[in-house]
Amino acid sequence: MRFAITMFSLLGIASIIGTVLKQNEPYNDYIIKFGQFWFNIFEKLGLYNVYQAFWFLLILIFLIISTSLCISRNSPKILKDYKSFQDRIREKSLLAFKHSYQFKFEKFSTKKIISFLNLNNYKVKHKVIDGGDLIIAKKGDLQKLGYIFTHLSIVIISIGGLLDGNLVFKIQELTGVKQIQLEDQPLSEIPKSGKMSENNLSYRASILLSEGDTKTAAILRAKEGYLVQEIPFSITLKDFKIEHYSTGQPKSFKSNLLVTDKETGKSINKTISVNKPLTYKGVTIYQAAFEDGGSKLDLLVWNLNSSQPAVQMNSEIFKNNELTFERQKLTFEFNDFRNFNILDVIQNDEQKLKLKPTNVGPNFLYKVRNESGQAKEYQTFQLPIIVDDKYFFMSGMRNSPQEEFKYLKIPADHNLSIEGFMILKSLLNDPTKVKYAIDNGIKQSAFKNIEQKKAFELGTRNVINAFIKGGYDFVIRDMDLNIPQEASIIDKEKAIKTYINIIFLISQELINTYKENNKEKIIFPENDSPRFIQDALTAYSDSFFYGIPLYLELKDFKHVQASGLQLTKSPGKPWVYLGSILLVLGIFCMIYIQEIRLWIFKKKGSKNLIVSLATNRDRLDFDKEALKVRDQIKRITN
Amino acid sequence: MIEKIKEKFLKSYFALILAVLTAYAILKFNKFMDIYEIFILIGSTITFSWMAKVWPNFRDLFTSILLFSFISIFLYQGSLEQIELNFVLKYFLASQSAIMWMTALYPLSLTIYWIHLFTKQDFYGNLATRITWIATMIGFVGLLVRWYESYLIGIDVGHIPVSNLYEVFVLFCLITSLLYLHYEEKLKEKKLGAFVLIIITAAVGFILWYTFEKGADQIQPLVPALQSYWMKIHVPANFIGYGAFSIAAMISVAYLLKEKNILVKYLPELNILDEMTYKSISIGFIFFTIATILGAIWAAEAWGGYWSWDPKETWALIVWLNYAAWLHLRLIKGLRGSLLAWWSLAGLAVTTFAFLGVNLFLSGLHSYGEL
Numbered sequence A: 001m002r003f004a005i006t007m008f009s010l011l012g013i014a015s016i017i018g019t020v021l022k023q024n025e026p027y028n029d030y031i032i033k034f035g036q037f038w039f040n041i042f043e044k045l046g047l048y049n050v051y052q053a054f055w056f057l058l059i060l061i062f063l064i065i066s067t068s069l070c071i072s073r074n075s076p077k078i079l080k081d082y083k084s085f086q087d088r089i090r091e092k093s094l095l096a097f098k099h100s101y102q103f104k105f106e107k108f109s110t111k112k113i114i115s116f117l118n119l120n121n122y123k124v125k126h127k128v129i130d131g132g133d134l135i136i137a138k139k140g141d142l143q144k145l146g147y148i149f150t151h152l153s154i155v156i157i158s159i160g161g162l163l164d165g166n167l168v169f170k171i172q173e174l175t176g177v178k179q180i181q182l183e184d185q186p187l188s189e190i191p192k193s194g195k196m197s198e199n200n201l202s203y204r205a206s207i208l209l210s211e212g213d214t215k216t217a218a219i220l221r222a223k224e225g226y227l228v229q230e231i232p233f234s235i236t237l238k239d240f241k242i243e244h245y246s247t248g249q250p251k252s253f254k255s256n257l258l259v260t261d262k263e264t265g266k267s268i269n270k271t272i273s274v275n276k277p278l279t280y281k282g283v284t285i286y287q288a289a290f291e292d293g294g295s296k297l298d299l300l301v302w303n304l305n306s307s308q309p310a311v312q313m314n315s316e317i318f319k320n321n322e323l324t325f326e327r328q329k330l331t332f333e334f335n336d337f338r339n340f341n342i343l344d345v346i347q348n349d350e351q352k353l354k355l356k357p358t359n360v361g362p363n364f365l366y367k368v369r370n371e372s373g374q375a376k377e378y379q380t381f382q383l384p385i386i387v388d389d390k391y392f393f394m395s396g397m398r399n400s401p402q403e404e405f406k407y408l409k410i411p412a413d414h415n416l417s418i419e420g421f422m423i424l425k426s427l428l429n430d431p432t433k434v435k436y437a438i439d440n441g442i443k444q445s446a447f448k449n450i451e452q453k454k455a456f457e458l459g460t461r462n463v464i465n466a467f468i469k470g471g472y473d474f475v476i477r478d479m480d481l482n483i484p485q486e487a488s489i490i491d492k493e494k495a496i497k498t499y500i501n502i503i504f505l506i507s508q509e510l511i512n513t514y515k516e517n518n519k520e521k522i523i524f525p526e527n528d529s530p531r532f533i534q535d536a537l538t539a540y541s542d543s544f545f546y547g548i549p550l551y552l553e554l555k556d557f558k559h560v561q562a563s564g565l566q567l568t569k570s571p572g573k574p575w576v577y578l579g580s581i582l583l584v585l586g587i588f589c590m591i592y593i594q595e596i597r598l599w600i601f602k603k604k605g606s607k608n609l610i611v612s613l614a615t616n617r618d619r620l621d622f623d624k625e626a627l628k629v630r631d632q633i634k635r636i637t638n
Numbered sequence B: 001m002i003e004k005i006k007e008k009f010l011k012s013y014f015a016l017i018l019a020v021l022t023a024y025a026i027l028k029f030n031k032f033m034d035i036y037e038i039f040i041l042i043g044s045t046i047t048f049s050w051m052a053k054v055w056p057n058f059r060d061l062f063t064s065i066l067l068f069s070f071i072s073i074f075l076y077q078g079s080l081e082q083i084e085l086n087f088v089l090k091y092f093l094a095s096q097s098a099i100m101w102m103t104a105l106y107p108l109s110l111t112i113y114w115i116h117l118f119t120k121q122d123f124y125g126n127l128a129t130r131i132t133w134i135a136t137m138i139g140f141v142g143l144l145v146r147w148y149e150s151y152l153i154g155i156d157v158g159h160i161p162v163s164n165l166y167e168v169f170v171l172f173c174l175i176t177s178l179l180y181l182h183y184e185e186k187l188k189e190k191k192l193g194a195f196v197l198i199i200i201t202a203a204v205g206f207i208l209w210y211t212f213e214k215g216a217d218q219i220q221p222l223v224p225a226l227q228s229y230w231m232k233i234h235v236p237a238n239f240i241g242y243g244a245f246s247i248a249a250m251i252s253v254a255y256l257l258k259e260k261n262i263l264v265k266y267l268p269e270l271n272i273l274d275e276m277t278y279k280s281i282s283i284g285f286i287f288f289t290i291a292t293i294l295g296a297i298w299a300a301e302a303w304g305g306y307w308s309w310d311p312k313e314t315w316a317l318i319v320w321l322n323y324a325a326w327l328h329l330r331l332i333k334g335l336r337g338s339l340l341a342w343w344s345l346a347g348l349a350v351t352t353f354a355f356l357g358v359n360l361f362l363s364g365l366h367s368y369g370e371l
């Protein structure tokens, strides 16, 4: 008993450690958290996967043994008690009970008393001692069996748990028969020591399947590495579907699977979802997770600071593309694609502007790495998103995962396309067109003399050039260099306003010329053009803070999803369930059934009746119960 | 006279009425229920009929809950807009309003229980009991109407309101007070309301903070893992456990006070307190055991294993071991007195951690009710 309690306490403490220290994280995270020294000690103690640690399993085994011993020691006595009526009791000991009553009776009929007791669910025995009558009765003796039920149930549950644990693997690992694999390698190259056979008693393995893929084995995570778990069938993912609520939260994940028996070649086709797994050949297949399965992306790479046309790029999620930019080799690493994104977007809802969760369409996530290995991370939405009543193409950039994305907001043109902006940035970067626009602008304004005109032309050219090279920042920097120190802040502000206006007017000029030359295409209509130009110029200026001035436009995609399946074989489950039923029964018996023993003794020739009651557990209710029984017997015998 | 007719009518026909309503529900809504849910519905009908038979006050409570819920549903006329337009809904019977009434009434009854404790006047005792009944009734109406409201948001959004921390806190208040009312009636002992209602009022405080600070009273659709009939049994069973353990802890407070000669004149006898603590813990223990087992069976269906050592599971085990130890000490060693009272108070801390702390500090599969 002591030992069992110690084991239970250890189990409790170990469990607490397991919840406080996050389990099964990458080992690097632990090293950062604890430092190398403590990391090593904790690893030796198995604290990163407590529940699979050797000592944890040992506790379970000790618990099983000690509880079994406990049962085997106590059960015989309990069973004997259960059967016995305790009929060897003597008058003296009867009178010694706390609940013992004596009273005179009129007529004594054993038959009547027995039938009364039977009616009240007592089991009754009648015996003649020294010519006197002894009636022995008892009820609630199931309570005694409660002990056996509960304690047996603990043994059964623990055994079930052990069956489903990885004790066998632990031993194989200790003896070197099996080895955890640390490197990624193709299935065919994994040695036998890295594979668990189909006959493995129990496991919880996982499979990640892209749509259309077939896999014939699963992966068992173990510490920092993995093992291959062979399975008696192959699984093909025909289709994976996510459904959403109208508010955007995910509603269901469904995998349409084709499971083909390796032995017979027979297949079954079934759709599984969360809470609706499929069991085949003792292996249960669960919908556990999902991710991108290598979606195909058709991209256009735009250089935001040049007039060059866009370059095509075709890629896939989890693939890398290379591109030379300004004599540097850049690697584009595509990491994720999401078809469905819920953001709180301002929507005009019944004449009221409201933030509403809305699907803003696909986005993709990628990193651009330079030759020295540094990377910036980008998140780009395919479709324009409404901000302040206008549509913008949003693309976020950050230097490290700890940062928030900073978004570049490119205004959509009349056709809700990014083309308008790209035309404008090309025009701005075309020196002949800019010169033409400046000349045109000057023509339209009146100057007193050539000098003034020259000065204005030079100024304008400088401002525009600065803007093209570095956005508003450069314009302001140049201004600080050119304007005399003593100029007041008001003067400076005036100058900035003038410069911004000049940039705006020249851009408008560029666009007007473009419109005249491309009459058939309506990209910049008359009425909303000023605001578009302002937003576009802001975006152009911001593009200098975009890390690398390459914008990836997602022209088209083919969404390929991958479904994360879990494969579980757990032969201990029926035992655990059986044990659970027994446990509930046992607790019920022990707590809610009260064992009562009752003796009624009439000595030969005596007019006195002795009624004694006993219970193994003293409770307040029992006092009342005892008095009630006494009174009823009094009534019967009167 | 009317009382008498009502009494007679309900006594004879309650189970029948419930059975008819159940049959109607099954006929009308069977396409929204799977076979297990139909079984759960029938099982609930049987349970409630039985409870109504052995506990007439419960029957009256149940009848009122049904009556007010139906009135409320009728007033909705199938549209959430009615909450703003209809006076009765807006101020009384819409789910939020009903729950707000509940949060107002529990603290009120706590106050009156204390007045009763000191004045020893039956008037206050009866008043407090009555208010607790009304608070419980209106709270249940709030939950049931919330259930209905969730279907008005969207047929696919509809679900039983035990899916997040806000909803289960309301449930906790209701179940705890119902359990307490049962003991109060059985033991004819109203003094302990002054203690039990403390924990309920604390929960009410949390609900209010959670509503006004975090806007947590919004109905959210269910994530896929929760879409199972298991939720309908696992969660309520757990909360009977939590509720009973909390009652035990609050009675232990009374026990410890009495033992330390505080409020001696006003508190019930020590052995009564001791007995009540034991009764609560044993009720709690059996429900908590069942709930944990049901949770395991559900986990085997949703997460791919009946036991994943997820923090919530693990803490449920710790709570369970704790009370198993308590019961051992009392039943086998025959221990009584202050050690067990302190232990049951400490048990409340462990239980609270399993209930709230895990959500606050630990992450895992059970992260449905994050703060």
Ligand code: HEM
Binding pocket: A001, A002, A004, A005, A066, A067, A070, A074, A143, A144, A147, A150, A151, A154, A587, A590, B321, B324, B327, B328, B331, B332
């Ligand atoms: C967590 C698991 C356990 C639970 C829930 C549990 C429950 C109980 C309960 C409620 C009782 C009271 C029964 C009574 O007085 O008739 C009891 C009795 C007892 N338990 Fe446990 N128990 C557990 C584990 C153990 C273990 C592991 C041992 C021994 C190694 C043990 C030894 C005993 C003994 C000796 C009794 C007294 C039996 C009697 O004479 O009635 N228990 N148990």
